[in-house]
Amino acid sequence: MxxxxxxxxxxxxxxxxxxxxxxxxxxxxxxxxxxxxxxxxxxxxxxxxxxxxxxxxxxxxxxxxxxxxxxxxxxxxxxxxxxxxxxxxxxxxGLLPKDLVLRAKARLFLEISKSKLLPAWFGTFRKGEPIENLFAILEQLQAMLPPTGFVVGGYSIADAYIASILSRADIIFENNLNASGWPDDEGARILETLRGPRFVRLAQYKQDLFERPSFKSTFDKAALTEKYKGYFGTPGALQSY
Known part of the structure; x- marks a missing residue:
């Protein structure tokens, strides 16, 4: 057992x-x-x-x-x-490849997602920091992706980590949720860029991530959207997750 x-x-x-x-x-x-x-x-x-x-x-x-x-x-x-x-x-x-170089690449991608992407995303909707900060990190990560597939070919913990961020970013932008006084169309403007020619490879990668059975079975977008909407009406709630 x-x-x-x-x-x-x-x-x-x-x-x-x-x-x-x-x-x-x-x-x-x-x-x-x-x-x-x-x-x-x-x-x-x-x-x-x-x-x-x-x-x-x-x-x-x-x-x-x-x-x-x-x-x-x-x-x-x-x-x-x-x-x-x-x-x-x-x-x-097989959540990390056996090849040591590929393992290092997966860990680097995960580390950038943790130390740079998350702070840039939080800074955008919590503090109103320039959206180009987030776009720049996403471009850096996009450049690390192979032409097709996941970060190091097969699925790895690097993919699991960024999937959890990108899926929540979509909710924030689609519903224009923020604590920094965005204009009403800011979320839509951000999404237009993310779904446009600048991020074609990233958009395909996101689709692959979100089609993964492990993602689908662990993500309830409708319920999480309602929870996030509630957070924006609760002082201090955004600092807790």
Whole structure:
């Protein structure tokens, strides 16, 4: 019997979604428990993740209810660490290629998505930073893609990570959601560029990402759209996911 895995997650969190996609790709048998990012239960902080962040995983130990984590299970956190853990726990899933150069390329793509793309996206709709900051990072990532397929040919954790960001960016722009006083047509203007000739390869890549069964089974766009709309009416909510 496989060791138990429990993923503590939040629907709004791109970090959590990336980990869930990877678990789905691996065919893992796991439990999923939603944590309210604005009202984390005390037991989660004291028994699962002392810094209170999601996602987090408990691994191994007895099969217990998620809200009663066993002291015998290993507690893991940080989305990129969890992605690497899943890759090694399920080597047959091929979430990183065997070729060392391709592995490095996948990790570089993931790192740029984490350290540059996410801040640029957050800065756009939270702080009203210039949209060209986001476009520049997307052009950099687009240039790293092969002519067809995924980042390093086969699907990898780099693809899982950016899929969670791009899907949420679509929701933000399609619904013109922002905390920075955008004009009413700003989201549509951004989407026009993203769907135009400047980002042809990225648009095809997004389509491939979103057609992946692991993505479809872990992403409820309608429900997430309503949740995001609610966030924009709640002071401080955007800082919590």
């Amino acid at each position: 496989a060791d138990q895995i429990t993923l503590y997650t939040s629907p709004a969190s791109p970090y959590s979604h990336a980990v869930e996609i990877a678990l789905a790709e691996a065919g893992a048998n796991f439990k999923k428990y939603y944590i309210d990012a604005k009202n984390k239960p005390e037991w989660f902080v004291s028994k699962v993740n002392p810094v209170g962040q999601i996602p987090a995983i408990t691994y191994g130990g007895p099969d217990v209810p998620p809200d009663q984590p066993s002291p015998e299970s290993v507690k893991l956190r940080e989305s990129t660490v969890l992605l690497e853990f899943i890759t090694e726990l399920f080597p047959g899933a």
